[in-house]
Amino acid sequence: xxxxxxxxxxxxxxxxxxxxxxxxxxxxxxxxxxxxxxxxxxxxxxxxxxxxxxxxxxxxxxxxxxxxxxxxxxxxxxxxxxxxxxxxxxxxxxxxxxxxxxxxxxxxxxxxxxxxxxxxxxxxxxxxxxxxxxxxxxxxxxxxxxxxxxxxxxxxxxxxxxxxxxxxxx
Ligand SMILES: Cc1cc2nc3c(=O)[nH]c(=O)nc-3n(C[C@H](O)[C@H](O)[C@H](O)COP(=O)(O)O)c2cc1C
Numbered sequence: 726x727x728x729x730x731x732x733x734x735x736x737x738x739x740x741x742x743x744x745x746x747x748x749x750x751x752x753x754x755x756x757x758x759x760x761x762x763x764x765x766x767x768x769x770x771x772x773x774x775x776x777x778x779x780x781x782x783x784x785x786x787x788x789x790x791x792x793x794x795x796x797x798x799x800x801x802x803x804x805x806x807x808x809x810x811x812x813x814x815x816x817x818x819x820x821x822x823x824x825x826x827x828x829x830x831x832x833x834x835x836x837x838x839x840x841x842x843x844x845x846x847x848x849x850x851x852x853x854x855x856x857x858x859x860x861x862x863x864x865x866x867x868x869x870x871x872x873x874x875x876x877x878x879x880x881x882x883x884x885x886x887x888x889x890x891x892x893x894x895x
Pocket of ligand 1 (some may be wrong): 731732734738740742802803838843
């Protein structure tokens with residue numbers, strides 16, 4: 726079983742990238758990717774008609790098709806997922822509407838504040854099944870900077886939740 730993991734953030738210091746990188750170390754056979762490595766223009770129907778689907782989107786779709794399990798950690802911007810991540814979902818869905826078919830997905834979210842990006846997590850939980858995904862588990866991490874030290878989640882209760890979530894892949 727191969728797991729591909731990434732954050733729905735384009736920040737070079739992304740806490741969600743840090744979280745997802747830690748989470749997959751709890752299991753075997755994983756690859757952490759960065760969506761930033763796929764340069765994708767802002768979606769527009771006009772652009773799609775005139776230029777077609779960007780090669781970068783096809784490359785990302787091909788990469789995702791290598792795994793039947795994903796771990797995605799989303800950041801929250803103003804009570805939503807980032808425009809960066811949503812834009813990539815837009816393009817992927819135009820390339821292949823069922824791009825997450827037969828994939829199990831663990832979804833995570835992290836924020837430095839008290840909300841734990843839970844709204845973005847709920848939006849992600851609702852959105853991914855549009856593309857065929859089965860969301861098998863979710864964990865929200867609040868106060869990230871206080872409980873993530875030296876690359877590890879030091880809050881035992883949250884760490885237990887994360888271990889349980891990662892073990893929910895069948
Ligand atoms: C434009 C903007 C809006 C934000 N809105 C929220 C928000 O609604 N809820 C929240 O928990 N954090 C919010 N934050 C703080 C982010 O959680 C924080 O920047 C976090 O580090 C983003 O995740 P990342 O580091 O993985 O990119 C916002 C940050 C920015 C820049």
